[in-house]
Each structure stands twice: as structure tokens, then as C-alpha cells.
Amino acid sequence: MNKIGTDFYRRDTLTVARELIGKILFRYKDGYPCSGIIVETEAYLGKCDRACHSYKADKNGRTGVMYLPGGIAYVYLIYGMYCCFNIVTRNADEPEAVLVRAVEPVTGIDIMCARRSILYRDDMRYRDLYKIASGPGKLCKAFSITREDSGSDLCGDAIYILDGGINANNDDILATPRKNIGYAGEDILLPYRFILKYSRFISK
DNA sequence: CACCGGATGTGCT
């Protein structure tokens, strides 16, 4: 397995969102590693996309990191208590990103359960594994990703992406409209959400 | 299973 380099992220955002499906999100924090297979992403296309935070925001403020070159994290607080983890794409002053919405837990399941207040067992059933990271807020809690991680380098040691998860064909990936962007007008309908078709770990 | 309200902070209008 190889760590994904910056060139991967500095490309067309829809391509990055699609190609992230099946790759492995890896996290190392407080001495504990954990990881999961990315099964659901959403692309946010900056100035062309009413759903994107940078649609009407300049480089001052929370979305500022989106104006930096791709390959870093953009993390923000939502509903006062949850965080969402995004991967900044393209080049400087092209403020686009990919929201990572759900992963299938792979390693570090014990520490992720502890962070999510889920009872850990050696032989956990799907019902409980599903609860760990099947949504952007849950994923951040499980992986201990907070606003402090916004702007951090995804080619460093704390958060990064690995290939060698699932090698998904285009036929295995479905594009659908994004979730919970009712404020985005016509852009609600754009098929910018990508899921691994047969995964059981996609958000509801 | 479905639906619904509450939690809770930040950045807009």
C-alpha cells in the first residue's frame, strides 16, 4: 500500500471524489492508529456551485484553507457539535473540496468504538460496525478529526490516504445528488455524490 | 421501520 501524493489531489474535483472511493483513510493520533475504506464522498465545486462553502466566501475566515493548493484538510463545525472532514483539491485560488461522508471501518475498531461510545467486542456484528463512521459527523468523531486539523497536510503522518483498499471500477461507483443541501437551489440536482454501489456502510 | 425534537456554536443576513 502506498500513501497518495499531492498530485492526486491537485486535479479535477469530480475525478478526485470518484477516485477516492475504495481508498483507505488512515489516521494516527495519541498513539492509536485507525483506518477505514472510503465508501461515500461528495464534490463541492467552489465558485460554480451554490452548495459549496466557498461559493460566497473569500480566503478570510473558515473557508480560507480551501484557497490553498490541494492536498490538505478542510474541517468545519456543523450544527454546533459535529465536524465534517473535507479534502481540498485543485490548485491555489481554486477553492474546491471533497467531503468524505462514510467509511467502512478496517483497523483500530476498538479505539473508534471508544470515541463513539459504542461497546467494543472481538466479533462485532454489522449492526454495530455500521454505527462507527456511516456519516460525516460520526466519521470525524471515530477518527478524532477536529477543527484543529483544518489546513493540515494530507501527505504528513497524522491523516492520509492509502491506495490498495478496494479497486473499484466505474461500474461499481454510483453518482447521485448530494445530501442535505436544500439551500443550493438548482444545484441540488447535480450528481456530485459518489458511493461504492454495493457497500453496506453508506450513510442513510 | 418512520418521524420528530433537542443539542449546540459559528458565521451569515
Added chain:
DNA sequence: GCACATCCGGTGG
């Protein structure tokens, strides 16, 4: 004020 790229626990079928 209020909306928000959310989640959870309660209630009722």
C-alpha cells in the same frame, strides 16, 4: 435572528 454538507434517543405504527 436563523440557517447549518448532523446525530441520537424517544415515540408510535
